[in-house]
C-alpha cells in the first residue's frame with residue numbers, strides 16, 4: 621500500500637499547478653499525500669485479512685491498535701474487499717455460520733447449498749476487487765483537499 625501511495629505521489633501534476641476552485645488558495649494537497657502524512661503508524665497493519673481460524677470465528681485481528689488521526693480516516697483510500705469481512709460483525713457471523721454448517725452437516729443438500737454460497741462469496745469479492753476497486757482508487761488518487769477552506773475537489 622505504501623509503495624502504491626509513493627507511486628501515486630511521484631506522478632501527476634506538481635502541487636504548485638493546482639489551486640482550490642473554491643477560494644483559489646494554493647494550500648492544496650492530494651489525498652494520497654494527506655493520507656500518508658496522517659497514518660505513519662498504520663503501515664504495519666495493512667494487508668491483514670487471512671483465512672485464519674480466529675478471523676473466521678470471531679477472534680480476529682483488528683486495526684484498533686493504529687493511531688490514525690481523524691483527518692487521515694477521512695482521506696483513507698478505498699479498501700479491497702475481503703473474503704471474511706473482518707470489520708463487519710454480522711458479515712463475519714454469517715460467513716462463519718455458513719462455513720460451520722458446511723463442515724458439520726451430513727446432509728448433502730445443505731452442504732451443496734453452503735458450498736455454493738461460499739463459492740458465490742469468493743466470486744463476488746474477486747470480481748468487485750478487480751472491477752470496482754481500481755475505479756474507486758483512481759477517483760481517490762485524483763482528489764485534492766484545500767486546507768484553507770476545507771473543500772475537496774477534483775481538478
Ligand SMILES: [Zn+2]
Pocket residue numbers: 640641642643644645766767768769770771
Ligand atoms: Zn479552498
